[in-house]
Amino acid sequence: NGGPEEGWLAVQLKAGTRIQIEAFKEKLRGVFAREFPDVRFSFEPQDIVSRVMSFGSPTPVEIAISGSALPVSKAYADLIMERMRAIPYLRDVQIAQTLDYPTVAVNVDRERAGLLGVQMSDVTRSLVAATTSSRFTTPIFWADAGTGISYNLQVQIPEAKTNTLEDLGNVPVTSNSGGSVLLRNIATLTPGTAVGTYERYNLARVVSITANIHGSDLGTATRAIQQAIAQAGTPPEPRTKVDLRGQVVPLGQLLDGFRSGLLIAVVVIFLMLAANFQSLRLAFAVVSTVPAALAGVVLTLWLTGTTLNIQSAMGAIMAVGVAVANAILLVTFAEKARLSSADPVAAAVEGGRSRLRPILMTSFAMIAGMMPLALGLGEGGDQTAPLGRAVVGGLALATLATLFVLPSFFAILTSRKVRSSSLDPHDPLSEHYRTTPAA
Numbered sequence: 001n002g003g004p005e006e007g008w009l010a011v012q013l014k015a016g017t018r019i020q021i022e023a024f025k026e027k028l029r030g031v032f033a034r035e036f037p038d039v040r041f042s043f044e045p046q047d048i049v050s051r052v053m054s055f056g057s058p059t060p061v062e063i064a065i066s067g068s069a070l071p072v073s074k075a076y077a078d079l080i081m082e083r084m085r086a087i088p089y090l091r092d093v094q095i096a097q098t099l100d101y102p103t104v105a106v107n108v109d110r111e112r113a114g115l116l117g118v119q120m121s122d123v124t125r126s127l128v129a130a131t132t133s134s135r136f137t138t139p140i141f142w143a144d145a146g147t148g149i150s151y152n153l154q155v156q157i158p159e160a161k162t163n164t165l166e167d168l169g170n171v172p173v174t175s176n177s178g179g180s181v182l183l184r185n186i187a188t189l190t191p192g193t194a195v196g197t198y199e200r201y202n203l204a205r206v207v208s209i210t211a212n213i214h215g216s217d218l219g220t221a222t223r224a225i226q227q228a229i230a231q232a233g234t235p236p237e238p239r240t241k242v243d244l245r246g247q248v249v250p251l252g253q254l255l256d257g258f259r260s261g262l263l264i265a266v267v268v269i270f271l272m273l274a275a276n277f278q279s280l281r282l283a284f285a286v287v288s289t290v291p292a293a294l295a296g297v298v299l300t301l302w303l304t305g306t307t308l309n310i311q312s313a314m315g316a317i318m319a320v321g322v323a324v325a326n327a328i329l330l331v332t333f334a335e336k337a338r339l340s341s342a343d344p345v346a347a348a349v350e351g352g353r354s355r356l357r358p359i360l361m362t363s364f365a366m367i368a369g370m371m372p373l374a375l376g377l378g379e380g381g382d383q384t385a386p387l388g389r390a391v392v393g394g395l396a397l398a399t400l401a402t403l404f405v406l407p408s409f410f411a412i413l414t415s416r417k418v419r420s421s422s423l424d425p426h427d428p429l430s431e432h433y434r435t436t437p438a439a
Contacts, residue, residue, distance in 0.1 A: 003196055005098055010046065026214060029091060042092040043212055050247075057246035058096065059210040060218060061225060066204040067240035070195070073207045074099060076235050080242075081209050083228035089216035090224075096208040101196030104168065106187050113186040118175045126173040127183065130157045165189045204241075217307040222248050250310075258313045265317065266290055269324055281413040282335060286327045288409050292401035293323040293394040300393020306386045315370075315390025322366055322391075323398030326359045327406055334410050344414040348407035356403065363399040367392050 013019065025043050032041045044058045045051055054060060063080060067073045077095060084093050108123055125137045134140070135154040143150045162168055169184030183189075199206045213221045222244070229242060266287055273283035297316045306312060334351025338344055373388025 003098065003101070005101060005196060008044075022214060025212075026091075040094050042094065042210060054246050055249060057210070059092065059212050060247040061090070061211040061213065061221060062096070062245040062248075063209040063225070063229070064201065064206050064243045064245055065209070065235075065240060066201055066206045066243070067235070067237050068204065069237060070099075070205045070207070072235075072237045073205065073240060076232065076237075076240060076242075077207045077209055079232040080229055083231050084209065084211060084225060087221070087224045087228065089214055089221060091212040091214045093209065093211045096210045097199055097206075098196030099207070100193040103192050103194045104165065105190045105192050106183070107190070108187040113181075116175075116181050116186060117177050117179055118173055118181055118186055122175045123173050123183070123187070127171060129155060130171045131162060131168075132156065165191065208245075210246075218247055218251050218309075219307070222251065254310055254313060255308075258308075258316075262317065262320070265320070273328070277331075277335070282331055282410075285406065285410050285413050286324060286331050289323045289327045289398050289401050289406060290320055292405070293319045293398035296397025297390045297394040299397070300389050301386070303393075304389050306389055309386055311384060312386035312390040315387040316394055318387075319391050319394025319398060322362065322395055323402065326362060326399065326402045329358060330355045330402060330406055331410060334407065335414075338414055344411040347414075348411040351410070352403055352407045359399065359402060363395055366395055 028043075029041065032039070042059065045054065045060075050060070054062075063077075063084075065073045065077045065080070067076075074095075081093055081095065084090055106123075106127065108120065110120070113119070113123070129137050133154045133156045135152060140153040141150045142153055157171070162171075169182065169189055171183045172180045173183055173186065174180050199208065211225075225244070225248075235242070270283050270287050273286050274280050277283055294316065297312070297319060300306075301308065301312055330351045332351075333355050334347045337350040338347035341347055341350075370388040370391045373384050374392045375388075376382050376385040
């Protein structure tokens with residue numbers, strides 16, 4: 001917690017409790033709003049994955065407004081926060097820092113205090129000891145003669161006796177001369193507010209807006225938040241900067257990395273297959289199963305209401321890898337059959353027939369192994385479920401495409417002409433084949 005105005009409570013559910021955490025949070029929000037209308041609440045993630053992916057942010061969404069003047073940043077943050085609260089799937093929208101911490105200003109009449117023999121140090125020492133503790137002004141230690149252990153003794157007025165400004169005005173101020181004067185006789189007390197927490201980034205003060213997401217995915221929420229920031233208009237001060245933090249940053253990195261990584265993987269696989277088969281057509285036939293695997297991933301994620309995240313992206317890449325392996329197996333045997341029979345259609349059928357059992361065994365074994373993950377069974381199953389669902393859906397559709405679509409594609413791309421594109425002069429199927437006359 002950041003200070004005495006803030007509390008943090010961790011709740012651990014009993015083992016075997018079957019409860020939807022997000023629905024439970026939403027129910028608690030309604031109860032808290034009704035029972036504690038003047039208190040701000042926010043739910044922070046406790047699992048290690050969400051904490052790491054938030055990069056230090058207490059919530060999945062954080063908007064940091066920094067600038068040269070804190071009041072200007074606060075005013076601009078209020079404009080953004082007003083528009084964010086209109087987004088229906090955002091919850092706990094609030095400013096993370098305490099900018100209106102309640103204070104009491106003690107203005108000492110130095111002339112009157114001097115006439116009564118009281119110095120400013122006397123006021124400070126008496127007021128700190130009364131409201132906080134004497135350990136900050138006069139450290140007192142008592143040593144137990146029997147054990148030799150020293151104990152810290154401190155004096156403090158009970159908090160129940162200093163609830164109002166009237167109680168605080170009755171605090172006695174003791175001067176060095178031994179006299180005592182009530183604080184009300186030498187000072188005026190007025191309530192006010194002050195900044196309770198200062199946060200800086202690159203020496204600039206930061207005002208952070210935090211929010212949770214309910215009933216929507218992070219990508220949709222990010223686009224709505226960016227639109228809300230745009231609707232807030234240009235910052236009133238040119239040096240005011242707005243940064244999106246939390247899980248928004250790794251989400252953008254994930255999408256960029258997934259697109260580029262998947263593209264690079266497909267291109268590298270294509271080049272390796274072209275070198276292995278020595279045929280661009282066969283390499284193209286193998287990678288033709290990749291769209292089916294990706295379509296299966298997207299379809300499964302859509303049917304199960306699962307979002308594209310790190311887990312599902314890893315599952316998509318795994319599904320593509322297994323699908324390509326099955327396609328290589330079928331194309332290799334089909335090509336061998338074509339070279340021996342010179343009939344592409346019969347070779348495609350033979351390749352699918354002979355490799356039917358290995359392909360089904362590989363796919364079913366992978367799908368069966370991923371089913372517990374896809375169903376979200378076990379502790380923390382919700383976090384790994386997207387990976388299993390992506391693998392199951394992508395591999396299921398890719399297997400169907402490998403067995404029923406790939407043979408047709410192979411027959412279309414190949415021809416009856418049995419020629420090898422190899423440059424090896426000793427390859428009898430190569431156009432560059434040369435025989436060596438007998439001695």
